[in-house]
Amino acid sequence: DTHRALYGRHIVVSAGPTREPIDPVRYIANRSSGQQGFAIAGALAALGARVTLVAGPVSLETPAGVERIDVETAREMAAAVDDALPADAAVMVAAVADWRAEAAAEHKIKKTGDAPPTLALTENPDILARVSAAGPRRPALVVGFAAETDNVLEHARAKLAKKGCDWIVANDVSGDVMGGTENAVHLVTADGVESWDRMPKGAVATRLAERIATALG
Numbered sequence: 701d702t703h704r705a706l707y708g709r710h711i712v713v714s715a716g717p718t719r720e721p722i723d724p725v726r727y728i729a730n731r732s733s734g735q736q737g738f739a740i741a742g743a744l745a746a747l748g749a750r751v752t753l754v755a756g757p758v759s760l761e762t763p764a765g766v767e768r769i770d771v772e773t774a775r776e777m778a779a780a781v782d783d784a785l786p787a788d789a790a791v792m793v794a795a796v797a798d799w800r801a802e803a804a805a806e807h808k809i810k811k812t813g814d815a816p817p818t819l820a821l822t823e824n825p826d827i828l829a830r831v832s833a834a835g836p837r838r839p840a841l842v843v844g845f846a847a848e849t850d851n852v853l854e855h856a857r858a859k860l861a862k863k864g865c866d867w868i869v870a871n872d873v874s875g876d877v878m879g880g881t882e883n884a885v886h887l888v889t890a891d892g893v894e895s896w897d898r899m900p901k902g903a904v905a906t907r908l909a910e911r912i913a914t915a916l917g
């Protein structure tokens with residue numbers, strides 16, 4: 701029954717932005733809406749998978765049949781993804797902040813009239829790279845996303861190698877993709893590149909879920 705092609709499988713999906721505190725009222729974030737990741741989680745569940753969706757701060761309904769874990773920071777997301785393993789596949793769609801404030805201030809930073817404060821940044825954990833290198837806990841299929849504004853395929857191939865994942869879904873975000881309802885993606889694997897027509901994010905999700913079902917067999 702192809703409608704339940706992922707029955708018995710567990711898949712972890714990350715989605716949305718992360719939010720990195722600067723002080724109690726300020727944070728670093730990005731424009732990710734979470735739509736593509738939530739659509740993927742829903743499409744996988746529709747094929748019968750047990751889905752754990754680790755979500756950054758977004759205003760979206762939880763897709764039917766999906767177990768959702770809400771987090772704010774990259775470090776919380778990394779811990780929640782780790783806790784969700786083992787899984788048959790991991791699809792890391794979240795737009796994780798690359799950096800966080802080295803030390804978030806305990807109290808609101810005040811304007812003093814002097815020079816503006818400087819913000820020291822430190823690198824966040826790379827969740828996709830960690831899952832890809834999780835040894836015996838590594839999912840059989842690890843899928844990453846690449847949002848690029850230039851040289852999309854070249855960067856995607858480099859990312860596949862650097863992160864150690866199996867597939868990269870690459871998209872050009874120089875236009876209105878972030879926050880928009882449509883997406884034009886390239887599926888980059890060790891075997892080559894498949895470029896999909898521009899289509900609604902829900903259709904990208906369905907097609908990717910079907911590909912994942914085929915890959916898991």
Ligand code: C5P
Nearest residue numbers: 792793794796825826827828844845846
């Ligand atoms: O390195 P870059 O952010 O372009 O890579 C994007 C891919 O890596 C996405 O799949 C994203 O979810 C994942 N990623 C991650 N943890 C990070 C940075 C990116 O899981 N700290």
